[in-house]
Amino acid sequence: MTIVRRMAALLLLLPTLILTQSACAEDTAVAAKYEAGTHYEVLSNPARTLDPNKIEVMEVFWYGCSHCYAIEPLLAKWKETIADDVIFAKTPAVWRDFMRLHANVYYTAEAFNLPREFHNEIFALLAKSPKLADQNKFAAIFAKYGVSEEDFTKKVNAFGIMSKVSQGEKRTRKNYLIQGTPEMVVNGKYRISTRMAGSQAGMLDVVNYLVELERQAK
Numbered sequence: 001m002t003i004v005r006r007m008a009a010l011l012l013l014l015p016t017l018i019l020t021q022s023a024c025a026e027d028t029a030v031a032a033k034y035e036a037g038t039h040y041e042v043l044s045n046p047a048r049t050l051d052p053n054k055i056e057v058m059e060v061f062w063y064g065c066s067h068c069y070a071i072e073p074l075l076a077k078w079k080e081t082i083a084d085d086v087i088f089a090k091t092p093a094v095w096r097d098f099m100r101l102h103a104n105v106y107y108t109a110e111a112f113n114l115p116r117e118f119h120n121e122i123f124a125l126l127a128k129s130p131k132l133a134d135q136n137k138f139a140a141i142f143a144k145y146g147v148s149e150e151d152f153t154k155k156v157n158a159f160g161i162m163s164k165v166s167q168g169e170k171r172t173r174k175n176y177l178i179q180g181t182p183e184m185v186v187n188g189k190y191r192i193s194t195r196m197a198g199s200q201a202g203m204l205d206v207v208n209y210l211v212e213l214e215r216q217a218k
Helices: 002-031 066-079 097-111 116-128 135-144 149-156 159-175 200-217
Strands: 055-061 086-092 183-186 190-193
Touching: 055 200, 066 116, 066 200, 086 097, 086 159, 097 116, 097 135, 097 149, 097 159, 116 135, 135 149, 183 200, 190 200
Parallel strands: 055 086
Antiparallel strands: 055 183, 183 190
16 A cells, blocks of 8 residues: 555656756756857956956947947846846947047046936937047037036046046957957956847847856856
């Protein structure tokens, strides 16, 4: 009778065991979904992150890049989903002289804590003239958001802003090895491009995967 009861108990547990094994198989499939060298690149010279207590997601962008403008709505929705242990930031790409001014504009706007709408206007401005290097054109947009031409000129040429641009340029060239924009870097260690991920939405999927990878490694 005892043997019969044990067999009956095992039969009752069988569906649960099958479901558990199936779930484990699914977890393994998710873990193997993205591969280094295929969907993302492991950087040989990792960059220092802004906050060692957080998992950093860094977007490298350029105001003159239409693809960077196109990803903005996706990023806005994605940022609403990130956990408290994740920090998101941006680094302006610089590989031409005129892009350095655009980077200065970004950090100046950051210093004045200007809203997303401001950045959209800069994207729109450079969509018409990607190589624009006339500070007066940028000053006019800052003025619409309450920053006087004098304050803009002083801040955009300030040492602190120049220093941030230089640091960002160093990260993108020596650490991130950026090949285009937009690209994402997770915790200074992993670089993801739309080419590798297949799409902009796919790039954020890979970012989520790598964030979880870093979370589990802590």
